[in-house]
Amino acid sequence: MNTYGKLFRITTFGESHGPAIGVVIDGCPAGLEIDETLIQHELNRRKPGQSKITTQRKEDDTFKILSGIFEGKSTGAPIAIVIENQDQRSKDYRHLENTFRPSHADYTYEAKYGIRDYRGGGRSSARETAARVAAGAIAKQVLKNYSIEINAYVSRVGDVQSPPYTQLDLSKTEDNIVRCPHPATAEKMIDLIDQIRLNRDTIGGVVTCVIKNTLVGLGEPVFDKLHAELGKAMLSINAVKGFEYGSGFEGTKLTGSQHNDEFVKEGKTIRTKTNHSGGVQGGISNGEDIYFNVAFKPVATIMQDQQSVDKEGNEVTVSGKGRHDPCVVPRAVPIVEAMAALVLADFLLRAKISRI
Amino acid sequence: MNTYGKLFRITTFGESHGPAIGVVIDGCPAGLEIDETLIQHELNRRKPGQSKITTQRKEDDTFKILSGIFEGKSTGAPIAIVIENQDQRSKDYRHLENTFRPSHADYTYEAKYGIRDYRGGGRSSARETAARVAAGAIAKQVLKNYSIEINAYVSRVGDVQSPPYTQLDLSKTEDNIVRCPHPATAEKMIDLIDQIRLNRDTIGGVVTCVIKNTLVGLGEPVFDKLHAELGKAMLSINAVKGFEYGSGFEGTKLTGSQHNDEFVKEGKTIRTKTNHSGGVQGGISNGEDIYFNVAFKPVATIMQDQQSVDKEGNEVTVSGKGRHDPCVVPRAVPIVEAMAALVLADFLLRAKISRI
């Protein structure tokens, strides 16, 4: 249940306000050189308190590797990474012990398990995604051996939309705090989020992810199609409401003659003229760019009073407290990349056994 | 790879033009009364040749149960169902042995496996979904024990869009050949598909699925969130390009104060005033309607000449042959329902072990 992947597999654990969160990566091939600074780099991209448009909560998110790496290389043994929780302020949450916050997981956890760690959302907290990001940083190092590059960025906040990725320089994503590589759009997004924050409200958005230099042949034919697994991986991230790849929902309005990607020969390589397929045909990568959109709802915690009920069914007022993000998408960028990396690393291993 | 589900698990097999396709259902609880006519009923909804807007290919799709059912009840042993292939006309496909049809899986299968059964798409054919529909008909009988109802319908063809589901009478879905329960919209959809067919072209669309009477507590917290698993299941269906649930992509434009679903008490039940959450919070069902959209691209096979390449990289012209659907969504409706039923049956079993 808390494990993801078939061959390159992660198991995460930990609650928002417990002693620590962490991840065990099982199935990382032996002999991989691990650069630990890249793990910290990715954790820093995700961590709270980075800028005025993210939560002001400070978390160091320093990690410790407990196993699986020896003299700088993976040994084939499971890699356990632990991140201790700090700045927990559990007191902030005691008032929520019996209350179900709107559009949070409080009620469903209580109903399912009969018990819940209510402190900061417990296991349902997005803090769990730090473990994914740490594991994703290892997966990215697997992908680097194959020159595969993953670049996510914020393509929409509210209704502020950036141009399509083919018109963008994705190396500029980290140049601004909203992580949109189109400077003019980024500015508008930041203004919008800032305004929303002042309104004590939150706003949703879209993260777009582009994967370049994908090998041909990743993905499995039927249930474990490459895009199906990417879809599940993205939808498993907190606050995600939708996933589309290639031409996506808009593509359904096209005709087959408009939508089909004709094959052409380019040197020795078979390419497609267009890429409505989003780099995936029949569930298997064809070597073109893989690109997809991930929809994030507005953060559920708002600095306003809301009506709700408590465990006993009494009407109560939930008042927003604590320090929360007005918009989750800037910090979601490294999480989307991490999940994409985990999916691809898994399929890379699976592809090794497709032929005798 | 060809298995779906954790506890209620299906394994499908078979190629479009081999002797048979089929499915093994493993993990169906013992003692379930099985009505075999419901399996045939679902297969009939999916089968080709139903109307002027679907392919004219005739397939009987009669099935045979080989195991797992004794005196009308499941025994706990695996249920194997086989559907023999008929009307195969393999000759239709011999010209495609060396050619890669645009936006089909021909190229990626060849690249991945170095060998492919090119007849009718082989394993990549949507014929495989008949096995899913047969298995889904068993899953639906599991759900019936819990009064859970699944209703999918065509909500958009091209840009012809039906009103939202809350304004529809879902019992009318089967009243017309396009499977849209809104008669006026259905008529427009049929006209559009008919026009597209005359143009020797194809068109995409959207299937919406609504699940009512869901228990509270289905779905798992982290990776196997209810909507993540539904997303994967839908994205694994041939031609699907996107998935969104609840407020979906549009919901990302809202603010938290607009989007949050406040809890209220209704009799003894905790409900939400609105349902942007789509019946799922923190990956777990909250008892409200679960609803989601599935985007289908236009069918890749068109009755027109297209440019492509063959195995050796020579430029070739692919001419549309055979009998194909101008629009896949009407026949996709029972497939979407089947996959939803399989996901829910699996989570129903998983929910049985969530507490001591």
Add this chain to the structure above:
Amino acid sequence: MNTYGKLFRITTFGESHGPAIGVVIDGCPAGLEIDETLIQHELNRRKPGQSKITTQRKEDDTFKILSGIFEGKSTGAPIAIVIENQDQRSKDYRHLENTFRPSHADYTYEAKYGIRDYRGGGRSSARETAARVAAGAIAKQVLKNYSIEINAYVSRVGDVQSPPYTQLDLSKTEDNIVRCPHPATAEKMIDLIDQIRLNRDTIGGVVTCVIKNTLVGLGEPVFDKLHAELGKAMLSINAVKGFEYGSGFEGTKLTGSQHNDEFVKEGKTIRTKTNHSGGVQGGISNGEDIYFNVAFKPVATIMQDQQSVDKEGNEVTVSGKGRHDPCVVPRAVPIVEAMAALVLADFLLRAKISRI
């Protein structure tokens, strides 16, 4: 539950007296040349009615491949094999509908599922192993690519014991009906079984299996040790009561200085002087012969009256009917080989992903 293996995976289905039994092999690498006559050859070795010391029940055990093989080669798609049931004589079993035969699975199935297909043991019948043998014949063809050879034989019947395998010519196993490659011992075994049969009784025995030319590096370090998986595979065969490999139970009486296998260099290869390890160290093959013993209890069905109870708890007499084996081990030889082949094929694939 009815699936075995991680990467080379089989799912079996079918009851003794249903329409058919079968298996779906998922994960067989593409491009494997499949010789179908080898499948029939293995099924013939397992089938009833081969000689005077096996059951006189006649079953043809002819199989049909439904998918996954195209023009003589595996395609990477699942391979489904079906064997229809014949000579079912279900009437033979109607008297057992309410009775629990001693040391059979009747009672435990009834208690677990509340329903059981009582005809011939239903799912618990050793007939299920025919599906394993068919799948094992495919696995053997995978192993042949690596020159790995599996040879099982009968090493003991009752207390008639053959010399150790290192003193035997394993190519002679099929030379006699009891499948013991030591002619003098084979004669004694046959005499013993014949005597037991005349007594309307049954007798147990041991099958020894030897695997030669194993690659170094098969098996996984912790839970999925090579011998642990072989043990599970063997113990999952009907009537098996024990498993030991290498020095086994007797080896526990030795001291470390007697038991340790010292390493030596032989040409370019690292070998061990002795092989108490049975070819496995730390759960991973070291290239020496893998050998193990599998203990089979006496067949539970005897041609004698036995006391038992029925569903209501009434005392009843069970009278042996039908046609059964006086000793199961000769027919178990191909089953042991099949399961060993499945385990090794799985580990061969797993070994492909152990390094970057």
Add this chain to the structure above:
Amino acid sequence: MNTYGKLFRITTFGESHGPAIGVVIDGCPAGLEIDETLIQHELNRRKPGQSKITTQRKEDDTFKILSGIFEGKSTGAPIAIVIENQDQRSKDYRHLENTFRPSHADYTYEAKYGIRDYRGGGRSSARETAARVAAGAIAKQVLKNYSIEINAYVSRVGDVQSPPYTQLDLSKTEDNIVRCPHPATAEKMIDLIDQIRLNRDTIGGVVTCVIKNTLVGLGEPVFDKLHAELGKAMLSINAVKGFEYGSGFEGTKLTGSQHNDEFVKEGKTIRTKTNHSGGVQGGISNGEDIYFNVAFKPVATIMQDQQSVDKEGNEVTVSGKGRHDPCVVPRAVPIVEAMAALVLADFLLRAKISRI
């Protein structure tokens, strides 16, 4: 690969001389009261340095729970337990960097992975079993809810054999340092081990495990038979060479009429007169005592010079160093119990979903 179990699932990590070892338990039902002192109790039973007949190495084996338990109860979230490594003395092992110790995993790990953490055996060290024991202590608390009791003891050291378990008082197992509940035999065992230790040698033995008050219906019919899973679990423990349950290898010498367990009614319960079946019929528990034997080879590390080769194939002499057990079976008792508890907890959960 480092995960065991289907529904009650553990993933272990850690090397002998890394920062820590640990385990993540996933699938523990919510609401289980956890007594943490029982975890320490089991760890203490396993830890080195307990008596003169075990290694004199001192390890504290104190554990820390990182997640999954809130206010004394399991929450349904994964339970992570970490045990830091102390007293590591890595210097002890530097001389083994290039040397393959006889009957250790050094050579096979090196051959499989191309890299190994040679310090104290790294991942292949029996230290990994501490993580299993910690997890098993949680599993035992699940079983306690069903009154299931697991008792293992040392039944043989070398050729010193205790009487059968039915003649023993299993509550006396902890009364002596060798963990044999038969005092006279225990004394002989201790003398033997002490003698072996003085000879700078080691000796093997057998652990017997008895499970009482098992529910009827645990275990799955085909591959995941209760005894097959127990067999795999036991064979996955370091140094185990064999597994037999019920009548085991000796039972193969019996006839069916001697071996069959006739059913009788005892009050309202269906029982068997004898228990050659070892509490398992057709892979499913029948409510009688489950009992089985686990064979442990002599510890490979001996305080004597042995011939071996190094990485380059040069002949070398391996001299025994460090502090090691002359006989592993006394400390193996809690490990056998832990693995048995993990298997049963898993099957208890699986049994919950066997019927509609």
